[in-house]
Amino acid sequence: MIKVLKLNVREKEILLRSYFLSELPSATAVKIVDHVTVASHEARDPIFKQGEKANYFYTVLTGFVRLFRLSKDGREADIGIYGPGETFAEGVMFNGGTHRFCAQTAEAVTLARYEVDKIKQFASQDPAIGIALMASLSRNLDQALECVADDRLHTAPQRVANFILQNCPENANSARFRLPFQKSLLAGKLGLAPEALSRAFSALKSAGVSVHGRIIEIGDINALRNF
Amino acid sequence: MIKVLKLNVREKEILLRSYFLSELPSATAVKIVDHVTVASHEARDPIFKQGEKANYFYTVLTGFVRLFRLSKDGREADIGIYGPGETFAEGVMFNGGTHRFCAQTAEAVTLARYEVDKIKQFASQDPAIGIALMASLSRNLDQALECVADDRLHTAPQRVANFILQNCPENANSARFRLPFQKSLLAGKLGLAPEALSRAFSALKSAGVSVHGRIIEIGDINALRNF
DNA sequence: GGTATTGTTTGATTTCGATCAACTCCAAAA
DNA sequence: TTTTGGAGTTGATCGAAATCAAACAATACC
Numbered sequence: 001m002i003k004v005l006k007l008n009v010r011e012k013e014i015l016l017r018s019y020f021l022s023e024l025p026s027a028t029a030v031k032i033v034d035h036v037t038v039a040s041h042e043a044r045d046p047i048f049k050q051g052e053k054a055n056y057f058y059t060v061l062t063g064f065v066r067l068f069r070l071s072k073d074g075r076e077a078d079i080g081i082y083g084p085g086e087t088f089a090e091g092v093m094f095n096g097g098t099h100r101f102c103a104q105t106a107e108a109v110t111l112a113r114y115e116v117d118k119i120k121q122f123a124s125q126d127p128a129i130g131i132a133l134m135a136s137l138s139r140n141l142d143q144a145l146e147c148v149a150d151d152r153l154h155t156a157p158q159r160v161a162n163f164i165l166q167n168c169p170e171n172a173n174s175a176r177f178r179l180p181f182q183k184s185l186l187a188g189k190l191g192l193a194p195e196a197l198s199r200a201f202s203a204l205k206s207a208g209v210s211v212h213g214r215i216i217e218i219g220d221i222n223a224l225r226n227f
Numbered sequence: 228m229i230k231v232l233k234l235n236v237r238e239k240e241i242l243l244r245s246y247f248l249s250e251l252p253s254a255t256a257v258k259i260v261d262h263v264t265v266a267s268h269e270a271r272d273p274i275f276k277q278g279e280k281a282n283y284f285y286t287v288l289t290g291f292v293r294l295f296r297l298s299k300d301g302r303e304a305d306i307g308i309y310g311p312g313e314t315f316a317e318g319v320m321f322n323g324g325t326h327r328f329c330a331q332t333a334e335a336v337t338l339a340r341y342e343v344d345k346i347k348q349f350a351s352q353d354p355a356i357g358i359a360l361m362a363s364l365s366r367n368l369d370q371a372l373e374c375v376a377d378d379r380l381h382t383a384p385q386r387v388a389n390f391i392l393q394n395c396p397e398n399a400n401s402a403r404f405r406l407p408f409q410k411s412l413l414a415g416k417l418g419l420a421p422e423a424l425s426r427a428f429s430a431l432k433s434a435g436v437s438v439h440g441r442i443i444e445i446g447d448i449n450a451l452r453n454f
Numbered sequence: 455g456g457t458a459t460t461g462t463t464t465g466a467t468t469t470c471g472a473t474c475a476a477c478t479c480c481a482a483a484a
Numbered sequence: 485t486t487t488t489g490g491a492g493t494t495g496a497t498c499g500a501a502a503t504c505a506a507a508c509a510a511t512a513c514c
Contacts, residue, residue: 124354127353134364137361142322145296145307152304152305198492420503424462
């Protein structure tokens, strides 16, 4: 069940700090925010399906969203997980207006929705909007290319190590953080079966990684870099 | 060895028909073309390396270019092959000005080079230029996501079948075409070792695919779709 | 034309991760 | 408290593709 609402103050703030809108002069950003609607989704809700006409693209306000391809035989492959402040499906503005992938909430989620037609119109008038959109597209493109390279070069434990390192500070040599979502979601993001993720965590014990529920502790960050 | 030259008439035409510039009103496209330089590369030339400062992005005029990640231990993973009319590395305009990947020619190649600073300036004045760049970014983003999904969902023979189908007409049920580049390059593009590509072609014999050098013949396109 | 070099195929072996099945753990509901 | 269901782990097996090695084909070079 989706509920469509107006933005509250808190949501406006998140949105203005998002990767997309934070690139813009604040007057421009505020103007765009005025045309945004908020959609509130329950866990496991479909947001759109591949093949559907695309009327919106989205920025996540709270929660996490899973973008995936559904194959003929019903299997799903994740191609991206998007969290607060991240924008997804902006590509539909330029690829014929049809969604190429499915999107689903991983949990309860609130989304900011941009109407494709309106934003297109804004972008054709103000170059700054195009530039902000390009920054978002570039970011997503880099992440996708990074993902291909990571899949092709690294084993499961190495990919998990890379993910952990992205959540560690640069300077310190030990760290601890909490996974922001379920392990099964992380497994999908890394292109692994849940069993393989579990085994990868076990393999990383020898590199000083210990896992308690969603809490990850890293004893020696440098050791992990060379795993 | 790189040679930098001015554009000749033929090259101008290819460029104006490229995915990037063909989105623009022709007056605008011509203005941009005036600021383009041409670089002529030999086979196996590096174009740029990951970590380098990025002064240009590129459209291929002739030949094929390989974009890849180089891992710590010296292995390479292809993340994209770009041919005539295709633009690559436009992302550097928005990600801090550093190349995240390596690019190398697969054979003798001529490239159109866009100066990042100049195009940024143009884009900040004319919204149409930003829109054309977004179209190019979207295209590359979609391809990258498609690649992740294909890697994760399909076996080697299925990925090869998909590639073949992309080079077949929609309507007919048999076809024949010539690979535009070496099989080893195709293997890399599909994330396979050359041996695996060879074996995949063998496996596709049973689906009516026969290979003679670079010539691929498909007896029953529909059969291939369900492989 | 012959020879070196590079690209491709084929065979044997190994490794990684998927899959299937059983079990543990935890949390929410009755 | 007991029960139920979902998430995660562990074990055993299987299959796909990498790797290593060698033969073979095609091409460029002298």
